Each structure stands twice: as structure tokens, then as C-alpha cells.
Amino acid sequence: MPATIRDVARASGVHISTVSRTFSAPHLVNPETRNRVLACAEHLGYRPNRAARALITGRTHNIGLIIADIANPFFPPLIKAAESQARQRDYHIFIADTNEDPAAEEDLVHALAKQVDGVLLCSPRMSNSLIEQLSREVPLVVINRQVTGLPAVVMDVGQGARLAVEHLTGLGHRELALLGGPRGSWTNREIRRAATAAARAADASLTVLGPNPPTEGGGIAMAEQVRRTGATAVLAYNDLMAIGLMEGLDSLGLRVPQDISVVGIDDIALSRLTRPKLTTVATPTAAAGRTAVDMLLQHDGSSSARAGRGGGRTSTADDRRTTAQVSLQTELVIRDSTGVGPAASADRPGTAATADRPGAASPARPGPHGHPAPGGATAATPESVAS
Amino acid sequence: MPATIRDVARASGVHISTVSRTFSAPHLVNPETRNRVLACAEHLGYRPNRAARALITGRTHNIGLIIADIANPFFPPLIKAAESQARQRDYHIFIADTNEDPAAEEDLVHALAKQVDGVLLCSPRMSNSLIEQLSREVPLVVINRQVTGLPAVVMDVGQGARLAVEHLTGLGHRELALLGGPRGSWTNREIRRAATAAARAADASLTVLGPNPPTEGGGIAMAEQVRRTGATAVLAYNDLMAIGLMEGLDSLGLRVPQDISVVGIDDIALSRLTRPKLTTVATPTAAAGRTAVDMLLQHDGSSSARAGRGGGRTSTADDRRTTAQVSLQTELVIRDSTGVGPAASADRPGTAATADRPGAASPARPGPHGHPAPGGATAATPESVAS
DNA sequence: GACACCTGAGCAACCGTTTGCATTAATTGG
DNA sequence: CCAATTAATGCAAACGGTTGCTCAGGTGTC
Numbered sequence: 001m002p003a004t005i006r007d008v009a010r011a012s013g014v015h016i017s018t019v020s021r022t023f024s025a026p027h028l029v030n031p032e033t034r035n036r037v038l039a040c041a042e043h044l045g046y047r048p049n050r051a052a053r054a055l056i057t058g059r060t061h062n063i064g065l066i067i068a069d070i071a072n073p074f075f076p077p078l079i080k081a082a083e084s085q086a087r088q089r090d091y092h093i094f095i096a097d098t099n100e101d102p103a104a105e106e107d108l109v110h111a112l113a114k115q116v117d118g119v120l121l122c123s124p125r126m127s128n129s130l131i132e133q134l135s136r137e138v139p140l141v142v143i144n145r146q147v148t149g150l151p152a153v154v155m156d157v158g159q160g161a162r163l164a165v166e167h168l169t170g171l172g173h174r175e176l177a178l179l180g181g182p183r184g185s186w187t188n189r190e191i192r193r194a195a196t197a198a199a200r201a202a203d204a205s206l207t208v209l210g211p212n213p214p215t216e217g218g219g220i221a222m223a224e225q226v227r228r229t230g231a232t233a234v235l236a237y238n239d240l241m242a243i244g245l246m247e248g249l250d251s252l253g254l255r256v257p258q259d260i261s262v263v264g265i266d267d268i269a270l271s272r273l274t275r276p277k278l279t280t281v282a283t284p285t286a287a288a289g290r291t292a293v294d295m296l297l298q299h300d301g302s303s304s305a306r307a308g309r310g311g312g313r314t315s316t317a318d319d320r321r322t323t324a325q326v327s328l329q330t331e332l333v334i335r336d337s338t339g340v341g342p343a344a345s346a347d348r349p350g351t352a353a354t355a356d357r358p359g360a361a362s363p364a365r366p367g368p369h370g371h372p373a374p375g376g377a378t379a380a381t382p383e384s385v386a387s
Numbered sequence: 388m389p390a391t392i393r394d395v396a397r398a399s400g401v402h403i404s405t406v407s408r409t410f411s412a413p414h415l416v417n418p419e420t421r422n423r424v425l426a427c428a429e430h431l432g433y434r435p436n437r438a439a440r441a442l443i444t445g446r447t448h449n450i451g452l453i454i455a456d457i458a459n460p461f462f463p464p465l466i467k468a469a470e471s472q473a474r475q476r477d478y479h480i481f482i483a484d485t486n487e488d489p490a491a492e493e494d495l496v497h498a499l500a501k502q503v504d505g506v507l508l509c510s511p512r513m514s515n516s517l518i519e520q521l522s523r524e525v526p527l528v529v530i531n532r533q534v535t536g537l538p539a540v541v542m543d544v545g546q547g548a549r550l551a552v553e554h555l556t557g558l559g560h561r562e563l564a565l566l567g568g569p570r571g572s573w574t575n576r577e578i579r580r581a582a583t584a585a586a587r588a589a590d591a592s593l594t595v596l597g598p599n600p601p602t603e604g605g606g607i608a609m610a611e612q613v614r615r616t617g618a619t620a621v622l623a624y625n626d627l628m629a630i631g632l633m634e635g636l637d638s639l640g641l642r643v644p645q646d647i648s649v650v651g652i653d654d655i656a657l658s659r660l661t662r663p664k665l666t667t668v669a670t671p672t673a674a675a676g677r678t679a680v681d682m683l684l685q686h687d688g689s690s691s692a693r694a695g696r697g698g699g700r701t702s703t704a705d706d707r708r709t710t711a712q713v714s715l716q717t718e719l720v721i722r723d724s725t726g727v728g729p730a731a732s733a734d735r736p737g738t739a740a741t742a743d744r745p746g747a748a749s750p751a752r753p754g755p756h757g758h759p760a761p762g763g764a765t766a767a768t769p770e771s772v773a774s
Numbered sequence: 775g776a777c778a779c780c781t782g783a784g785c786a787a788c789c790g791t792t793t794g795c796a797t798t799a800a801t802t803g804g
Numbered sequence: 805c806c807a808a809t810t811a812a813t814g815c816a817a818a819c820g821g822t823t824g825c826t827c828a829g830g831t832g833t834c
Binding site: 014015016017018021028029030033052054055056057058114 | 811816819820
């Protein structure tokens with residue numbers, strides 16, 4: 001039903017190759033003919049079939065983006081940034097959601113494989129070896145994962161987790177809990193490793209809970225278990241879980257931060273809207289999206305491997321340059337969900353007096369009900385210590 | 388680099404058509420040969436090129452889903468439902484985000500056109516005529532929009548808005564405000580129409596504000612203006628704006644619901660986590676996603692228009708059956724952001740006494756801190772009146 | 775033993791483009 | 805006025821598959 005290049009050729013009385021050139025190399029065709037062709041095309045409502053074109057050029061100008069769960073507000077900023085970066089280079093992004101299911105991930109890579117020029121694998125849950133294998137089918141850039149030989153961009157949550165633990169121990173907490181995330185998550189492992197080390201260094205105990213689904217529900221459901229650990233401060237795998245946890249603790253009659261402190265990771269927009277506002281580790285999601293697109297496009301900018309008609313196996317020298325692995329810094333954003341621990345509050349007579357948070361090392365923090373305008377209010381991390 | 392069907396044919400000593408059939412019609416090939424072919428394919432890491440296959444079969448087994456803004460939590464449930472419905476029928480969904488930009492919408496339809504079997508246009512911002520035109524390029528199903536001649540699934544927000552206004556006027560509010568959404572939104576027009584009518588019917592005044600960006604930021608920014616209208620109750624275009632508005636009102640020192648009542652629309656998960664919990668109009672987003680996929684797949688289940696080799700213009704009788712337009716019911720979910728208005732509170736001595744919400748017609752509402760487990764807590768709308 | 779029938783595989787056209795090369799006509803230089 | 809360029813277009817082979825036919829050989833039936 002839709003017009004093809006042949007219809008246009010017939011209508012304008014030229015060969016299909018002329019029509020083709022009218023669109024992909026206009027300077028090669030006589031302005032007069034060009035206009036006639038254009039007019040016919042317009043009239044017939046012709047649009048080049050990008051799939052057919054891709055078949056021969058080897059370039060689709062599309063990028064696939066595979067996401068563990070679009071319902072998680074953590075991803076949209078990354079997606080938006082990737083999209084805008086891609087658009088600038090005349091690429092489109094197709095997103096696919098896996099529902100945290102490793103099998104769906106593999107399936108989607110196959111589905112996308114030949115319809116895109118490369119795939120951004122964001123917070124994958126499948127095994128490294130599988131990823132490696134899939135990378136032979138389509139160029140891959142992984143985000144929040146390190147797999148040898150593949151370009152990757154990771155957010156240094158380990159550093160963030162350490163800052164968070166130091167913040168908590170600095171407030172006097174000695175019994176900590178870590179609310180773990182999903183199985184298969186590299187981020188989860190990093191957090192665990194760093195938090196454990198930081199707790200040990202500060203001579204505090206840390207109970208690890210999990211794996212858990214990385215959602216509000218996952219946080220709510222674990223409130224009871226968290227209480228049972230006896231911890232006075234909790235670091236959650238992400239903000240969503242932290243928020244759910246606060247909700248759950250609230251149901252249990254525990255008050256945040258008076259009875260228990262909670263720290264999230266990600267700094268999603270929502271974390272500024274909860275009561276209390278969430279202390280969290282800000283991850284540079286937008287930068288990650290941009291960087292990943294850049295890495296992908298740089299990497300396959302020259303490939304295309306178009307073997308000329310008679311051309312034999314002109315094995316183009318494998319110029320696969322250094323497969324970079326970028327690591328992005330994170331920072332701690334101190335808000336209202338963390339307060340002094342039992343050790344410190346012992347020498348303060350009042351009970352609920354910690355509400356104004358005297359000990360927090362956050363001089364730049366806006367007063368309660370200060371303008372929570374988007375983008376603002378990101379108190380800088382105490383300083384240095386970043387490795 | 389990746390193996391093609393020809394490589395497999397060569398390796399297994401058969402013709403390419405046999406390899407092809409091994410994958411797309413296994414019963415036509417001798418088990419012995421089949422195994423040999425399969426082994427070779429496996430060994431070479433061969434995967435059929437779906438784009439090439441689509442070129443001739445006319446079916447990609449992909450569906451495009453164009454979304455105004457994935458950062459809006461309203462969409463994920465719709466997306467998830469569409470995905471699961473699609474997966475059941477062996478289809479994949481490619482999502483694209485337009486950033487509320489009509490131009491990006493058009494662009495993306497073109498980009499997706501030949502890579503998918505149809506596109507779900509969700510809450511489009513472009514004009515009806517443009518949509519109609521695009522629908523000649525690729526099968527379209529519109530969501531939250533009615534365009535003549537195209538299959539559509541809409542959520543009856545008009546009804547929801549009416550229920551909301553009736554709820555508010557029932558509580559004694561006489562000065563209402565409507566916090567409008569984005570330009571070009573069908574939903575926005577519907578809400579406005581219904582809310583205006585309902586307000587008039589209840590003899591209350593309604594000030595319409597907008598258009599505004601349908602985000603938290605949009606809500607926050609309008610708090611001051613809302614106050615200036617003197618309204619004691621506000622209906623917002625969506626939950627995100629309602630939540631932003633509550634935040635903004637809070638900064639202004641206005642208390643919800645004591646000083647001003649707020650109602651949202653959508654019933655996103657988040658609306659159950661704010662303080663106060665948001666009264667809102669629940670929209671059946673998941674059902675919409677499922678339905679839209681069904682309509683699309685049913686519609687093009689038989690087309691495929693594969694013209695046999697010598698076959699002339701066998702104009703397949705245009706069996707385009709009734710292009711259905713499904714409308715899904717909405718319902719009001721009463722929570723804690725709405726309270727009695729000035730008229731009613733006049734005969735109540737206490738000031739902040741409305742906190743326990745005596746007048747609300749929501750018998751099924753869970754007590755404060757009842758289990759806010761996902762899926763539960765959806766108090767039924769007062770009853771009937773649904774048109 | 776002749777015939778119809780079925781199975782399994784090959785042949786080649788086709789999907790809608792792109793692109794290296796050949797062809798033609800118009801232009802330029804000497 | 806002729807040879808050599810140059811500009812514009814046509815030709816046909818790809819790209820990686822699918823599929824209607826044809827064909828060879830084996831089996832069953834009378």
C-alpha cells in the first residue's frame with residue numbers, strides 16, 4: 001500500500017536509482033529532475049524504507065536502550081540524556097524494558113540486534129559471560145557493570161556507599177543495616193563491598209539484608225526485618241527502597257530520623273518530596289546516558305564493514321581502539337532522613353530534639369521549606385575523601 | 388562479520404532455502420538435515436536477520452510505543468501492561484519518548500514506521516490532521532485521544548473530573564481552580580470541559596489556569612497563582628502537578644487539606660506515599676495498554692498484503708472492520724488531600740479538626756497507616772452517577 | 775510393471791534500497 | 805572540429821532473507 005521508490009520512479013519517469021539519489025545524494029542529480037522527483041514523492045506520500053536502506057548501508061541510525069525497569073525513576077534522566085545526545089547526532093533511541101528479568105534481556109538484545117547500530121545495556125542482570133557472547137551479535141555498551149573487553153560506564157556507587165556509611169558512623173551510629181538490591185546487580189555488589197569495608201573501618205557492625213526487589217514494595221516489605229536487626233541506621237540499595245522502607249517503618253511506629261536513619265542511593269527527584277526529605281547518594285545519571293551514547297557512536301563510527309561488490313575479504317584492520325571504561329563520581333546529599341545515633345544522643349537530654357539536626361555536616365542545606373526548586377538543594381559532600 | 392544464511396548453507400552443504408526453512412518451517416525439512424543445519428548455525432553463531440526477514444514477510448513482530456514523557460510515573464504501568472500483552476503474542480515493544488514535543492512525535496513515527504508493525508501513540512500532542520496523515524504510513528492506535536477513523540482507547544477522564552468536582556462541591560467548596568495541563572492534550576480539554584460543566588451544575592465557580600507543563604515543577608510553579616485565585620479546592624491535570632502543587636502550597640504556608648484541598652488525576656503509585664496522601668481520579672492505565680495492543684494486533688492480523696510473485700494487483704477487499712473506539716471508566720479515590728470547604732467548616736468550631744475527615748464518603752478507606760501495599764487501598768467511588 | 779502420490783530439497787524471483795560502473799549528452803580546451 | 809572532461813542518468817548486482825514452483829527419487833496401489 002505505501003508507495004515505494006519504484007512508484008516514484010514510474011511517476012516521475014526516471015530510474016529508481018535517480019530517485020534514490022534524490023534523497024541520499026541530492027547534489028548528484030539535476031535540480032530540475034530533483035524537483036520533479038520530489039514533487040512526485042510528496043504527492044505519493046513516499047518515504048524511504050529505513051529498514052531496507054539499513055540492509056545495504058549497514059547503518060540504521062537507531063540505538064537500543066535496554067532498561068531493567070522503566071517504572072524506576074532512576075532511569076528517566078539517563079534515558080532523556082541519552083536521547084538528546086543521540087538526537088544531536090541524528091540517531092533515534094528505542095527503549096525496551098525487561099522487568100528485571102535476565103531472560104527478557106537476552107531476548108531483547110536479539111530482537112534489537114539488527115534494527116539498531118548498537119545497544120546500551122543498562123544495569124543488566126544477566127551474567128558477564130552471556131553479555132560477552134551477545135556482544136558478538138551487536139555492538140554493546142554496558143552501564144553500571146564492568147565486563148572485560150566491553151566499553152562501559154559505571155557510576156562509582158562504591159565511593160558513594162562509603163561516604164554514606166561514614167556519614168552515619170560520624171553521626172554516632174554503630175549498628176548499621178544494608179538493604180540489598182536485586183540479584184545479579186553489579187551495583188549491588190559494589191555497594192555491599194564498599195559499605196562492609198567502611199563499616200569495618202569505623203568499627204561499626206553492618207547487617208546485610210537481601211536480595212530484594214529494588215522497588216518501594218521491596219522497601220516496605222523489609223521494614224519489619226530491618227527493625228529486627230536492631231540497626232539504628234540503614235543504607236538502602238536505592239531511593240525507591242529507602243522511601244518504601246520509610247513508609248514501612250512509619251507503619252511500625254518507628255520515626256525517621258529520630259528512631260532510625262535512612263539513606264538512599266540515586267537521588268531521584270522524588271527523594272526531595274518525601275517527608276522527611278531523603279538523605280541520599282547522588283548518581284550522575286544524565287552524564288552516564290550521554291557518555292554511553294558517545295562511546296557507542298565513537299566506537300562504530302567507522303565500521304559499517306561494507307564489502308564492495310566484487311570485493312573479497314578485505315579484512316579491515318581491527319582498529320577497535322581501547323575499550324574505555326569510564327567511572328563517574330557520586331556524591332552524598334544530606335537531607336532530613338538521617339540524624340544522630342544513640343551514642344551521640346545519649347549526651348543530649350531532649351528526646352525528639354534531633355529534629356533540627358545539629359550534627360549534620362551540611363552547611364549549605366536550605367532551611368525547612370526553603371525553595372525545593374528542581375536542580376537546587378544539592379548540598380555538596382563534606383569534601384575530599386573521594387578515592 | 389556476523390554469519391549469514393549463506394554461510395550456514397555453505398557449511399552444512401545445503402541450499403540457503405533449506406536453511407531458511409529450518410528456521411521458519413522446520414516441519415518441511417528432514418530431521419537429519421535439520422539437525423545438521425542447526426548444528427552449523429549454532430557453531431557459526433548464526434541468527435536470522437529480523438530486518439531482512441521483515442522486508443519480505445511484511446511483519447516485524449515489533450510494536451512501537453510513543454510516549455510523551457517517560458519520566459511521568461503515569462506511563463510505566465501502561466507500558467508494562469502493553470509489553471506483557473505483546474510478549475504473549477510474540478511481539479516486542481520499542482518505546483520512544485518525545486519530551487512533550489509534537490515535532491519529535493512526528494519524527495519518531497517516521498523513524499519507527501518500517502521497523503514495527505504498528506505504533507501506539509500515547510497521549511499525543513500533535514494535531515489530529517497530522518495523526519491522520521501519519522496513519523497512512525503505519526498502522527496507528529491512539530491512546531488518550533479521539534481521531535476519526537482511527538482505533539483509539541481513551542480513559543474517561545471527563546467522568547473522573549466530574550466526580551472530583553462533585554466530591555469537592557459536596558464538601559462545601561464553592562471556589563474551585565483547575566490546574567490545566569499541556570497544550571495539545573486531548574485529556575486536558577476533556578477535563579476542562581467536564582469540570583466546567585460540573586462546577587456550573589453545582590453552582591460553584593471554577594478558575595482555569597494554564598496551559599502548564601504536566602510535571603511536579605509545573606505544579607510547584609503555579610502555587611502562588613493558585614492562591615491568588617482564592618480557590619479553596621484545586622483539581623490538577625495529573626498527580627504529578629498535584630504533588631508539586633502541594634509542595635508549593637506548603638512553601639507558601641498553606642496547609643492541605645485544612646486551608647486548601649487538592650485532587651489529582653491518574654492515581655500513580657506515588658500518590659499513596661505523599662503526606663497527605665493524595666485524593667485522585669484513578670485511570671485504568673494497565674487496561675489501556677493491554678487494549679491498545681489488542682486493537683493493533685487484531686487490526687493487522689490479516690493484512691500483510693503479500694503480493695504473490697506473478698500476482699497482479701489482487702486488491703484485497705479492504706476488510707478494515709469497524710475501527711473501534713474504546714472508552715475506559717475512571718473512578719475517584721478519596722484519600723487525605725481533600726477536606727471540607729469553608730461553607731461546611733463554618734459550623735464546626737475547631738480549626739484543624741478536619742484532619743480526620745468526617746464528611747468523606749469513603750467507607751472502605753483504610754485507616755491512617757493501614758497497609759498501603761501495592762494494588763490495594765483503591766476505595767471505590769461513591770457509586771453510580773457514571774454516565 | 776505402470777501409475778499416482780508424497781517427501782525433501784533446489785531454483786530463482788522478490789522485498790525496497792544503495793551504489794560501482796557504464797553510457798550518453800553536453801561542455802570545454804586546443 | 806575533434807578529443808577529453810564533466811554532469812546526469814541508467815543498469816544491475818548486491819543486502820539477507822522467504823516462498824511458490826519444479827524436480828528427483830522413493831513408496832504404495834491395483
